[in-house]
Amino acid sequence: xxxxxxxxxxxxxxxxxxxxxxxxxxxxxxxxxxxxxxxxxxxxxxxxxxxxxxxxxxxxxxxxxxxxxxxxxxxxxxxxxxxxxxxxxxxxxxxxxxxxxxxxxxxxxxxxxxxxxxxxxxxxxxxxxxxxxxxxxxxxxxxxxxxxxxxxxxxxxxxxxxxxxxxxxxxxxxxxxxxxxxxxxxxxxxxxxxxxxxxxxxxxxxxxxxxxxxxxxxxxxxxxxxxxxxxxxxxxxxxxxxxxxxxxxxxxxxxxxxxxxxxxxxxxxxx
Amino acid sequence: xxxxxxxxxxxxxxxxxxxxxxxxxxxxxxxxxxxxxxxxxxxxxxxxxxxxxxxxxxxxxxxxxxxxxxxxxxxxxxxxxxxxxxxxxxxxxxxxxxxxxxxxxxxxxxxxxxxxxxxxxxxxxxxxxxxxxxxxxxxxxxxxxxxxxxxxxxxxxxxxxxxxxxxxxxxxxxxxxxxxxxxxxxxxxxxxxxxxxxxxxxxxxxxxxxxxxxxxxxxxxxxxxxxxxxxxxxxxxxxxxxxxxxxxxxxxxxxxxxxxxxxxxxxxxxxxxxxxxxxxxxxxxxxxxxxxxxxxxxxxxxxxxxxxxxxxxxxxxxxxxxxxxxxxxxxxxxxxxxxxxxxxxxxxxxxxxxxxxxxxxxxxxxxxxxxxxxxxxxxxxxxxxxxxxxxxxxxxxxxxxxxxxxxxxxxxxxxxxxxxxxxxxxxxxxxxxxxxxxxxxxxxxxxxxxxxxxxxxxxxxxxxxxxxxxxxxxxxxxxxxxxxxxxxxxxxxxxxxxxxxxxxxxxxxxxxxxxxxxxxxxxxxxxxxxxxxxxxxxxx
Numbered sequence: 001x002x003x004x005x006x007x008x009x010x011x012x013x014x015x016x017x018x019x020x021x022x023x024x025x026x027x028x029x030x031x032x033x034x035x036x037x038x039x040x041x042x043x044x045x046x047x048x049x050x051x052x053x054x055x056x057x058x059x060x061x062x063x064x065x066x067x068x069x070x071x072x073x074x075x076x077x078x079x080x081x082x083x084x085x086x087x088x089x090x091x092x093x094x095x096x097x098x099x100x101x102x103x104x105x106x107x108x109x110x111x112x113x114x115x116x117x118x119x120x121x122x123x124x125x126x127x128x129x130x131x132x133x134x135x136x137x138x139x140x141x142x143x144x145x146x147x148x149x150x151x152x153x154x155x156x157x158x159x160x161x162x163x164x165x166x167x168x169x170x171x172x173x174x175x176x177x178x179x180x181x182x183x184x185x186x187x188x189x190x191x192x193x194x195x196x197x198x199x200x201x202x203x204x205x206x207x208x209x210x211x212x213x214x215x216x217x218x219x220x221x222x223x224x225x226x227x228x229x230x231x232x233x234x235x236x237x238x239x240x241x242x243x244x245x246x247x248x249x250x251x252x253x254x255x256x257x258x259x260x261x262x263x264x265x266x267x268x269x270x271x
Numbered sequence: 272x273x274x275x276x277x278x279x280x281x282x283x284x285x286x287x288x289x290x291x292x293x294x295x296x297x298x299x300x301x302x303x304x305x306x307x308x309x310x311x312x313x314x315x316x317x318x319x320x321x322x323x324x325x326x327x328x329x330x331x332x333x334x335x336x337x338x339x340x341x342x343x344x345x346x347x348x349x350x351x352x353x354x355x356x357x358x359x360x361x362x363x364x365x366x367x368x369x370x371x372x373x374x375x376x377x378x379x380x381x382x383x384x385x386x387x388x389x390x391x392x393x394x395x396x397x398x399x400x401x402x403x404x405x406x407x408x409x410x411x412x413x414x415x416x417x418x419x420x421x422x423x424x425x426x427x428x429x430x431x432x433x434x435x436x437x438x439x440x441x442x443x444x445x446x447x448x449x450x451x452x453x454x455x456x457x458x459x460x461x462x463x464x465x466x467x468x469x470x471x472x473x474x475x476x477x478x479x480x481x482x483x484x485x486x487x488x489x490x491x492x493x494x495x496x497x498x499x500x501x502x503x504x505x506x507x508x509x510x511x512x513x514x515x516x517x518x519x520x521x522x523x524x525x526x527x528x529x530x531x532x533x534x535x536x537x538x539x540x541x542x543x544x545x546x547x548x549x550x551x552x553x554x555x556x557x558x559x560x561x562x563x564x565x566x567x568x569x570x571x572x573x574x575x576x577x578x579x580x581x582x583x584x585x586x587x588x589x590x591x592x593x594x595x596x597x598x599x600x601x602x603x604x605x606x607x608x609x610x611x612x613x614x615x616x617x618x619x620x621x622x623x624x625x626x627x628x629x630x631x632x633x634x635x636x637x638x639x640x641x642x643x644x645x646x647x648x649x650x651x652x653x654x655x656x657x658x659x660x661x662x663x664x665x666x667x668x669x670x671x672x673x674x675x676x677x678x679x680x681x682x683x684x685x686x687x688x689x690x691x692x693x694x695x696x697x698x699x700x701x702x703x704x705x706x707x708x709x710x711x712x713x714x715x716x717x718x719x720x721x722x723x724x725x726x727x728x729x730x731x732x733x734x735x736x737x738x739x740x741x742x743x744x745x746x747x748x749x750x751x752x753x754x755x756x757x758x759x760x761x762x763x764x765x766x767x768x769x770x771x772x773x774x775x776x777x778x779x780x781x782x783x784x785x786x787x788x789x790x791x792x793x794x795x796x797x798x799x800x801x802x803x804x805x806x807x808x809x810x811x
Binding site for chain 2: 005006007011013014017018021024025028029031032033036037052054055056057058059078079080082180185186187188189190195198203204206207
């Protein structure tokens, strides 16, 4: 018998095997798409077709669920690894001019003398996101918000590129380097806290997360407390709020003190 | 008749060399995250090691064993010289180049994405290109197996294809089709992102493509083991295969039902409809059939050997078996591990039961027991059986071989049983660090410690295995005779065309893939807004 005769209905192996598998498929499909959806008393379907579409995973608009009124604004920024990755020299130059108004708090070289964040060499995507959030009101600060509210998209991008381009300088008052505390290096797996270092440097860096080495201890502590109390809420999917809420006050102090004591030149270069 | 011994030996030696390296990494991983190790303070090193361990053990090692064994079967079972030896060497070198290309970014910490890729995590593009080269190299083997069988058929029109070759080609076709899922994921989704052409990726779709590969790949790993059950063990212990037809049906069933079941890996994924999850779950239940058939047939074949040796009684024949024969020992160990691993697998494939163990250490315990245990112990047996034929020298120290098999069996049980247990207690998998000082998990410290000790027993056994093979290369020369495969009680004179060819079963395999995967893939591929930004390893 040749292979051609194999695929004919006169061949009982062909008939039986195709028949059996087709039957299994049909039976399981009826069970999976019709019987089981209706077996869930807590789900209501308009008709059989509705049940089949649901079981097949057809994307559906939720019918009558009212979205809760959002009292405060959330961050609208979308970041990818390529956000502002290849700036032009012109953009950096424009950013330098604009940055003169930032220098009073963030320092003429991008290193603050006033417990504001050091911006020299900070990742461009980070500054870009925070400025956007200040502009939209997703993040508020009595000093920063008025500065940000009138910035254009272009100005935000230029400022971000300028600061990212500056060399990372030591903090204004460097302190002796502290050893890594547990929260930075291990996190607290039982409380669902990833290590700080897995996003913010020391272990790894993730898109949108600032490096923290040499930043002001008072500033970092204040931000962690603001996240924990829900006062600051521009973190995407509550990433930082969930972490900060689960941290103990001692851990917040340890993490802030550790990062403040690190020299920023150990931050990994941006690819 | 084994002509191209160098080719086969090259595959085996490369397989076992990389296996040794990956095994060492595995033991180190067990140690470093157990309470007896001092924590590294850098999880990245752990994930680097984990990626290397998985990539080697999942892609390189079993593929090379299947290829080497496949070439040996082609020559020995068909009694004809391998056609396409140059192509075979090309495939081998592609795997060598691919492995090196993949391992360099892993070692540099630029591809710590684990062997399952996990997009939107994206590593260095050379890692993925290396994996692609390994797969392309193995596809050359698939083509050669098909071509060699075709040539044999022309010379022997209508004759039954020897069982070993029939199963071997079934395994190669299964691999060819199952690798397509990961290949589509790599070529269409991951590599464009890794190369910087795109910076978003549809992670949900990628997971569906990977599930296409992820489950059937296990049956590809399993094929050499099942071929050894049917065609080596009965001969080695002086028995006969109880039923040639049953064997063919088992391999055919693997070909058909190993494929359309992978979504039981995505039970917790929201992008797949519940109806498709149910269908995949039901088809996964079917895959137990060929295993039950095999266990029955092999037990019957072993009983034949025992009764020929004078075994009596309902179970008394078990004592008459040649227990000092390494092949008998390996089979028994393999079956015990297959039994426990298979029982665990039934829990994984049940939609509801899976929720209690999904993404826990139970899963890691499960696949180590099945793959590292039941499957790999038969790879050892295959190597022991083929070595004298490949080297022309005798493996003299049977006691050492038995010790090695015992250690592997004990080590695997000691490693995986506590692993399952802590999984039931809820310990998550893929974690680099556990704080056993925390009262909530302190009681699990003992189980995890036991598991790590098991890892070292396995390492010791693995080293012994390589030492035995290396000593076998220098042993006194001895003629091993012809390399024969087990005969059936009733050797087939004629076989129905459906059981002598693969076309019908390959068609069913592809057909069921389309019914079970077609809609979920199209749905995600055509939906807007399903992509997320890629997260590059090591980049800001």
